Amino acid sequence: MTDTPDAPDTAAPDVRPGEKLAAMRAAAPLVQNITNYVAMNVMANALLAAGASPAMVHAREESADFAAIASALTINIGTLSPEWVASMEAAAASATAHGKPWVLDPVAVFATAYRAEVGAQLAGLNPSLIRGNASEILALSGAAAGGKGADAGDAVATAEAGARALSARTGGIVAVTGPVDYVTDGTRGYRIANGHPLMPKVTALGCSLTGICGAFLAAGETPLEDIAAALAFYGLAGERAAQGAGGPGSFAVAFIDELAAVTPEDLAAGARITPA
Numbered sequence: 001m002t003d004t005p006d007a008p009d010t011a012a013p014d015v016r017p018g019e020k021l022a023a024m025r026a027a028a029p030l031v032q033n034i035t036n037y038v039a040m041n042v043m044a045n046a047l048l049a050a051g052a053s054p055a056m057v058h059a060r061e062e063s064a065d066f067a068a069i070a071s072a073l074t075i076n077i078g079t080l081s082p083e084w085v086a087s088m089e090a091a092a093a094s095a096t097a098h099g100k101p102w103v104l105d106p107v108a109v110f111a112t113a114y115r116a117e118v119g120a121q122l123a124g125l126n127p128s129l130i131r132g133n134a135s136e137i138l139a140l141s142g143a144a145a146g147g148k149g150a151d152a153g154d155a156v157a158t159a160e161a162g163a164r165a166l167s168a169r170t171g172g173i174v175a176v177t178g179p180v181d182y183v184t185d186g187t188r189g190y191r192i193a194n195g196h197p198l199m200p201k202v203t204a205l206g207c208s209l210t211g212i213c214g215a216f217l218a219a220g221e222t223p224l225e226d227i228a229a230a231l232a233f234y235g236l237a238g239e240r241a242a243q244g245a246g247g248p249g250s251f252a253v254a255f256i257d258e259l260a261a262v263t264p265e266d267l268a269a270g271a272r273i274t275p276a
């Protein structure tokens, strides 16, 4: 037996999500985010509440320099423009060159030819993790997708094979989020059954999760398990926030509170992670 926060007899004993949350908070990693205008504020607040240190830095003149000093980088294509794409590519190359993990969030990559082109280009730059909803991961893997703008229109289960193929192609981890999340390194995988239906009713909670994933990668040593832990942590905060929430507005406020309130012990007890 052990007195660490994680019971040894969970369905996925290797993940030890409570320990990973504690490690992330102890490191309080600096996470650089090149994200969309919608997400900037909520994502920064989510990272602060969880225990990380966010910086929204996107100018072409400094994005690569900042990636060299940050502990992780995240890139989100939600509100694209050509100047930002140059900045994203430079930052991703810098992160890779400096051995820093970086995460791609391919928002609505299925919606236009420009998004598809930029998404594929960025996916080719060795992201440590791609995190998207089912429609985004399906599209990036080369399959047909039924999303509506930033919202998913496909079930997570339909994107699992595409996620494994995409992971094999990029050499990184791929996570598909929705009612039950799925994460894979192309061979092994986990399903994470935490979360609440109010989460997709608040904008940019997926974008913010991408930042949390960056923070867990920065502090972790086993990327597949780091992301399984990050997904369980985020979903558990959503479950707890929904208790007593009157709707999406009060839920959003309570969710930020819960990202700060969930302890490693809470996560060890509440994570619903199974090998897949």
Ligand SMILES: Nc1ncnc2c1ncn2[C@@H]1O[C@H](COP(=O)(O)OP(=O)(O)OP(=O)(O)O)[C@@H](O)[C@H]1O
Pocket (backbone or CB within 6 Å): 107, 132, 133, 134, 150, 151, 152, 177, 178, 179, 180, 181, 194, 195, 196, 197, 198, 199, 200, 202, 203, 204, 205, 206, 207, 208, 209, 231, 234, 235
């Ligand atoms: N129906 C649902 N039930 C429970 N949890 C959900 C549900 N839908 C999404 N989630 C959770 O919401 C979080 C965000 O995932 P989601 O798939 O909605 O991201 P997204 O589509 O990229 O969001 P956005 O682009 O609007 O920021 C994840 O933690 C996921 O598990």
Ligand SMILES: Cc1ncsc1CCO
Pocket (backbone or CB within 6 Å): 036, 038, 039, 078, 079, 107, 150, 203, 204, 206, 207
């Ligand atoms: C609503 C929206 N539009 C572009 S990015 C974004 C945030 C959710 O992805």
Ligand SMILES: [Mg+2]
Pocket (backbone or CB within 6 Å): 105, 107, 108, 132, 133, 150, 206, 207
């Ligand atoms: Mg999204």
